[in-house]
Amino acid sequence: MTLKIPVSILDLVHVVQGSNLNDALIASMELARLADTLGFKRVWYAEHHNTPDLGASATAILIARAATLTRNVRLGAGGIMLPNHSPLHVAEAFGTLARFFPERIDLGLGRAPGTDSMTAGILGRSGADPDSFIRNLLDLNGWFSDKGMSESLPVNGGIAAGTRVPLWILGSSAQGAAIAARLGLPFSVASHFAPDDLHRVLDIYRSQFRSDAPTAQVERPYVMAGMNVMIAPSDDEAQRLWTTAQQMIFDVRSGHRRPLQAPVAPAALPGHVRAFAESVLGIKAVGSPQTGGQALEEFAKATGANELIAMTYAFDPADRSRSMRYLAEL
Known part of the structure; x- marks a missing residue:
């Protein structure tokens, strides 16, 4: 791809x-x-x-x-x-x-x-x-x-x-x-x-x-x-690393500003944190090279963007x- x-x-x-x-x-x-x-x-x-x-x-x-x-x-x-x-x-x-x-x-x-x-x-x-x-x-x-x-x-x-x-x-x-x-x-x-x-x-x-x-x-x-990107060797690893971004954006919403936090198991994040992150950072390519590449390509086609x-x-x-x-x- x-x-x-x-x-x-x-x-x-x-x-x-x-x-x-x-x-x-x-x-x-x-x-x-x-x-x-x-x-x-x-x-x-x-x-x-x-x-x-x-x-x-x-x-x-x-x-x-x-x-x-x-x-x-x-x-x-x-x-x-x-x-x-x-x-x-x-x-x-x-x-x-x-x-x-x-x-x-x-x-x-x-x-x-x-x-x-x-x-x-x-x-x-x-x-x-x-x-x-x-x-x-x-x-x-x-x-x-x-x-x-x-x-x-x-x-x-x-x-x-x-x-x-x-x-x-x-x-x-x-x-x-x-x-x-x-x-x-x-x-x-x-x-x-x-x-x-x-x-x-x-x-x-x-x-x-x-x-x-x-x-x-x-x-x-x-x-x-603009697009959020985290590509890792596997989908599971990328989703784990993505929890850093999910924590960050919820911190912004709650006013509890912190440095970027270490990733955690996705299941360990509360559902309301994941839901809010998806509502704000939902345009993303998070996954393996195959998964991430497909998301990037689909977004580029859907928007007709000249550049990402x-x-x-x-x-x-x-x-x-x-x-x-x-x-x-x-």
Whole structure:
């Protein structure tokens, strides 16, 4: 079985029980090296704040470090939560990255806070409403253009000018899909944690897509869809390792945040934990290479995705690396 579309990797830089943030950062960079060696298309880093067990906060710095350790894989933000940042600062940071690492930097942009409301206020957010988000996107597009000027302000992007950093819209809702379509930008759909209404969201993006938009960067709709992946030598082993992800997402729901927990026998998890995990993380490829590969292929066909991005929650980095190797073979 061979997947016929590119596959990329999403990394949240998780801390696992018994380790610390330094360990998580080291493991994250090893993951980037492995993705580069195995031929994955991209490694993207998420943005989260006030979460002690996630090391993905300073996304641009993670990208810079990973880019120095790799040669071919694209590195990007999956994403920059734009309301948390000054758009000009984002343009300058990613313009600098693009000059250090030409043709290897992506900028995925979202509207979610990536944190709680108090921390969002501390970050000095700009507007998160759709109009503010679109205005900031237009400014970013102008700063990255050859002209280097924003749409709304007489301000030059300086180091960002002419770098043409690719912009992506991240989202899980109809509103995010509509923004991506209106601007003619590729759309990364967060189906790995937001499976509801996926097909309606994709229909909105594709039906409303405008290739003639001044900001358009692709000629036709381009979808990268998120999927949870854990591939192991057998279905039973993969299901056991998957319990780490099930525990994690229930911890998020209950507010009992912990580092990633060791896997347990699936039957040892309470039924309500399994049920909630299935409702949130139900888009998944968990199993042997045969089982996992079939799930990946079926999801790709069902969504018509142009690319998949895999999220793997693993207590042992070696299990994540092995899953990636199996995924690369597919």
